[in-house]
Amino acid sequence: MxxxxxxxxxxxxxxxxxxxxxxxxxxxxxxxxxxxxxxxxxxxxxxxxxxxxxxxxxxxxxxxxxxxxxxxxxxxxxxxxxxxxxxxxxxxxxxxxxxxxxxxxxxxxxPLFLFASPATPANSVAEFVAWARGKQPSYASTGPGSTGHLLGAMFSLSADLKAVHVGYTGSAKAMPDLMAGLVDYFFDPASGGMPHVKAGKLKVLAVSLPRRCDCAPDVPTMAESGFPDIVQxxxxxxxxxxxxxxxxxxxxxxxxxxxxxxxxxxxxxxxxxxxxxxxxxxxxxxxxxxxxxxxxxxxxxxxxxxxx
The missing domain is CATH 3.40.190.150 (Bordetella uptake gene, domain 1)
Structure with a gap:
């Protein structure tokens, strides 16, 4: 006491x-x-x-x-x-x-969004997977061991993609390469990619949340897109x-x-x-x-x- x-x-x-x-x-x-x-x-x-x-x-x-x-x-x-x-x-x-x-x-x-290069013909996760399975796609992250690195690998495994990881020192370094088509996809926060999506320079395919994000209500979840295990x-x-x-x-x-x-x-x-x-x-x-x-x-x- x-x-x-x-x-x-x-x-x-x-x-x-x-x-x-x-x-x-x-x-x-x-x-x-x-x-x-x-x-x-x-x-x-x-x-x-x-x-x-x-x-x-x-x-x-x-x-x-x-x-x-x-x-x-x-x-x-x-x-x-x-x-x-x-x-x-x-x-x-x-x-x-x-x-x-x-x-x-x-x-x-x-929330981490799945952003895709405008060079890909895909406008949904399903279309992206269908396109990527015939290639060896690459995905960006903000560095080895980052959340984006692990989430990108998780998506690659779930979608049965032979994807290659490309680590950067930050989102600001990765985004230009994604927009240029040098890498194919990238899990990153809204602040990094959404301005480029609005400018028509980038595609957003999904968000890895249990439900849609209030900041982007039109973007489907990974679960809605056929990947219920990617909720990180x-x-x-x-x-x-x-x-x-x-x-x-x-x-x-x-x-x-x-x-x-x-x-x-x-x-x-x-x-x-x-x-x-x-x-x-x-x-x-x-x-x-x-x-x-x-x-x-x-x-x-x-x-x-x-x-x-």
């Missing part, structure tokens, strides 16, 4: 100073932008400043390792993308263990160092959820192609474990390593 009372009192005093949030990408990118939008609102509810610190590098592991080494005092949190799960599946000798971190909140979902998306979540007081983790989770669902932010996120979530710590942990299981199975079946 004394411990419970002490924990409740400690949580009631938190935060007594500014809170730091580590971001694994450079400033100005979509993950950084969404984090700053969320934390601006969260800071108002907490009554303390939330300082965003960018720590890019090594496919997000620089930032995550720094978070794992941080004191579990409730004043350092870290953003992790879906690459956090693919790193655990594919990377060797990570500078941290999964047990070094505690889930806080699945903040937003990032990218995401952005918040974590804390293991050992951070449970009361603080739950308070931060609740504040983030409130910010995500606020009228001022909800519509802005949807307009950017993000799906607002704001989960509990347990729900986010379940998502992490599910993705590790799914991506582990894909990587083994497709023989994917960080070298291919």
């Amino acid at each position: 004394a411990a419970l009372l002490c924990g409740a009192a400690w949580a009631g005093e938190w935060p007594a100073k500014p809170v730091k949030v580590l971001v694994p990408y450079a400033a100005g990118g979509p993950v950084d932008t969404v984090t700053r939008m969320l934390m601006e609102i969260t800071a108002k509810s907490l009554g303390q400043a939330v300082v965003v610190e960018n720590k890019p590098g090594a496919n997000t592991t620089v930032s995550t390792a720094a978070l794992a080494r941080s004191a579990p005092d409730g004043y350092t949190f870290g953003v992790v993308p879906a690459a956090y799960t693919t790193n655990q599946v594919l990377a060797k000798n990570l500078p941290y263990k999964a047990t070094d971190l505690a889930a806080v909140s699945h903040m937003v979902n990032i 998306s990218s995401w952005i979540g918040l974590m804390a160092p293991a050992g951070t007081p449970r009361e603080v983790v739950e308070r931060m989770s609740a504040e983030v959820a409130k910010a995500v669902r606020s009228p001022e932010l909800h519509a802005r996120l949807q307009g950017m192609g993000f799906g607002p979530v704001g989960s509990t710590p347990a729900q986010f942990q379940a998502l992490i474990e599910s993705d590790i299981s799914v991506y582990g199975a894909i990587s083994r079946k497709a023989h994917i390593t960080l070298e291919n």
